[in-house]
Amino acid sequence: MLRTFLASVFRAALTQLVEQGRLPQEVLDVRIEIADPKNPDHGDFACNIAMTASKVAGKNPREFAEMLVEGVKLNPAIESVEIAGPGFINLRLNSEFVAGYVGTINALGQNELAKQSPVETPLKINVEFVSVNPNGPITIGSGRGAAYGSTLCNIFEAAGHTVHREYYINDGVNSEQMRLFAESVRALIKGEPVPENGYKGDYVHDVAKELQGQNLESAEVVVLQKASEHKMIEAQRSALAAFGVNYDTWFSEQSLHDAGTVAVEIKSLAAKGIANTDPTRTKLKLAKGGKIEDVIIESQTADVDDEGEVQLAEATAEGETLWLRSTKLGDDMDRVLLRKDGRLTYIASDVAYHKHKFNRPAGADKLITILGPDHHGYIGRLTAVVAAMLLEPSEPGEPCQDEFDAKLYRDENEKAACQKALKEAREKLEVQIYQLVRFMKEGKPAPMRKRDGNIYALIDLMREIGTKLKPEGTEAEQLESGKDVARFFYLMRSHDTTFDFDLDLAEKQSDENPVFYVQYAHARICSILEKAGEQGDANLALLTHPKEKTLIKRIADLPNEVSRAAEDYGVHRLTTYAIELARAFHGFYGDCKVISEDAALTAARVQLCEATQKALKETLDLLGVSAPERM
RNA sequence: GCGCUCGUAGCUCAGUGGAUAGAGCAUCGGCUUGCGGAGCCGGAGGUCGGAGGUUCGAGUCCUCUCGAGCGCGCCA
Known part of the structure; x- marks a missing residue:
């Protein structure tokens, strides 16, 4: 401001x-x-x-x-x-001018301060985050994506964008992993040992127990798969909700297959010539800096070893592999859309899915996908998929002169069309990768798996921290406390860098814990305001102390921090800001007594406390961390 | 081999091409007949991995180099 x-x-x-x-x-x-x-x-x-x-x-x-x-x-x-x-x-x-801002801030409605510096061109953005397979709980690794994605959405909204929060459910019936998951559940229902390489964690037992007595033992694997997925998704949904993460849409991959959308899109790609069944695979050999060093076209006659049922044979001649020629679209190798055995790959549904996504919100300008550290290889593929979808067919034209282009493209016109589509895809699809988190306990990295072989779930992390912080609290209080600390810790560092999550510090209920430093400032203000009671109009010009000016400047900075975070996706700016704001307040508190004999000064300082409380509360709201009135 | 990310105080990390590179923790010292001491104030601690380059100006941008993590074919 x-x-x-x-x-x-x-x-x-x-x-x-x-x-x-x-x-x-x-x-x-x-x-x-x-x-x-x-x-x-x-x-x-x-x-x-x-x-x-x-x-x-x-x-x-x-x-x-x-x-x-x-x-x-x-x-x-x-x-x-x-x-x-x-x-x-x-x-x-001029101090008087700065002090006047306190009145302006207090006159703003709830959550309006953060919105005071809106972007010039508001966009309609779809943000997809977490989206893990429905074959296990949300882990502490995904926790970073959940905290980051949800806060990024909040920031976008405060900056004036329209946001749609989306979770993609990888529930395709062709998925090997999901089939194995279903078989594991079946074994447990029957009281048999789970298959080799099957799923063995507690959560599988939970699913099996819930499905017990529904006569699913001998049901078709697809039916069992649906039922167990459903249970797993419910568990994920409630864990995320407890972590303060809610979605506008939980989108099912299988629904695209059921509606026939995938088949339609695949045919459309084939018609455009960006997918075909030629028995070759093109690969690019890249030099440093991404320059093409060689184009290698391999013949593909080798067999596939899978034995799945043939579906959708009409998209291609039976028994032939359908390739997406993604090397035309910036990918370093062609990708399989339809396997020889007739089963579609994950990429095939991605084409239909991304087209669908542009409807959420209606007429979306941008799709943002937030992925974990082991997915950065996926960026090129995903971009190629979106480019293939956007590609417009081209008229025949002059042959390409360049040696490599001649191998890659039909002619100059096709090359131009591909480049245009790729450029557009890069503008519309943004993939944000967050880096690994290492959980540190007693100075050593904590294993991502517990001793009993179970995955370290996000909900366990919240419970563990919560029970340490609030041993006397109710379960709900413990969960909330765990959520507050976990979210704040995940968000303290740039998503771009690996960082160590210090579990010992997180579980400390003391001044060393930065979450409490911030929350304490809020609680302290609430206590002062309660003690001060109702105050009349104030002469804000009395707020001339340097600590007061520093505090007001910091409060007025919130909209600026929000718009910068929306610009560079640097969510951690807000945690840093929260700490700085709390520090500015504690500094002011130390030097300036709020409630004093001087009624006029008291009224003015109470106003300043209210403005601080507003800024703190709004910041914590954006971060999904609660702002307690007492601690 | 190629790609992505990172390298800043003892540790964990901030840092919009700008002035004397900052926080927290750890460490050392000070502050209570006062609104919540879960607080405040101060000290010490740095060849910003290294070398070139661009610039009036580089922790920040470019090139090279060393080191760490992760990822790279019909899994998702």
Whole structure:
């Protein structure tokens, strides 16, 4: 808010200079950034526009800064302006003006502060996250994706985008893994040992127990598979809900097959020529930097060893493999769509699925898929799939001159069409990969599997942390406490980097735990507000203490942090911000007594506490962490 | 071999091409007849893996290099 205001002051000054013919038009294109000065003695904010735009302006930075300052210093909100170093413009704001913002903030509705810096072009975005197979619980590894994805969605919404939260259920009946899962459940229902390589965790027993007595022992495997998937999905859904993650859509892969959509899309790809049954596979040999070093076309006559039922034989001549020629679309090798035995691959449903996704929200501009660290190889494939879907058929044209292009493409027209489709796919589909989390216990990495062979589930993590933090609490209280701490920890670091989740620290109910540092600030404010009781109108101009100014500046920063996080997907900015805001408050609390003999000052400081509480609450809401009134 | 990510204080990590590189933990010292001490204030601790380059200016961008994690054919 304050930054936006200052940027507008600079913009006005620049515009005036342009109108006077003293600067070229182009300077208005340079983005104006309002930064924190390195040293607080330099002022409240700093602007480096005189340096970043000096080239365009054709002036040296100092001279340029002098010109700008003439206009800027006329604004009554600005107390002083100084040019420093190579051309920084340091600004000090009028305390009274800054204090006035407290009133503006308190006048905003619930959750409106974070929305004060909306994006210029709001988008309709589909965000798919977690989407693990329905053959096990949500693990602590997926927990990072769940925390990250859900918070990213919250941030997008605060920044003005329209968001659709989506979970993709990999329930295709052709899946080997799901079939094995069903067979394992069947064995347990019958009281027999599970098949070799089968599923053995507690959750399989849970599923089997729930399905006991439904006469499913001898049912077809597909029926059993549906039933056990259903149970598993319910368990996933409730674990995610306990973790504060809710979806607009749980989308079933199988529903696409049932509706015949996959078959239609596959035929459409074949008609476009991007898929065919030629018995070859093209591979690209890539040099450093992704440049094509060689195009290798292998003949594919080798057999497939699977023995599945033939379905959808009409899409291709029987017994032939249908290939997606994804090397035309930036992938490093062609991919199988339809196996020789007639079963479709996962990629086949992906084509239909991504087309479908553009309807959620209606007319979606962008699809964001959040994947775990072991999936980054999937980006090229997924992009090729979307490009294949977007590809438009091309007329015959001139043969390609380039040696490699001639091997890859039919002609120049096809090459151009493929490149266009790929470019569009890269704009519309964004894959965000989060990195690995290592769980540390007593300074050593904790195994992802427990001693009994069970997977370490997210719900167990929440329970473990919760029981340590609230040994006397109810189960619901423990779960919530565990959720708060787990979410905050997952979100503390950039999703882009591997990090260590310190379980010992998470389970500590003390000042070392950053979650409590933030929550404590909120509880402390609530306590003060309760004690202060109802206060009348306040003269905010009394808020002149440096700690007060620092706190107000920090509160007013929330919209700025939100819009930056929405821009670079850096969700961890919000946890960092929450800690900084809490620190600013604790600092203020130490130096400024809120409730005092001075009634006017008390009223003003109570207002400041309310504004702080609002900013803290909104930040924690975005993070999916609760803001307790007492601890 | 190729790709993705990372390398910053003893540890875990922030850092929008800008000024003297910052937090938390650990460590050392100080603050209670006051609104919640789960707090506040201060000290010490750095060749930003290395080498070049672009720039008025590089932890940040480019190239190379060393190291770590992960991924690379009809699994999903």
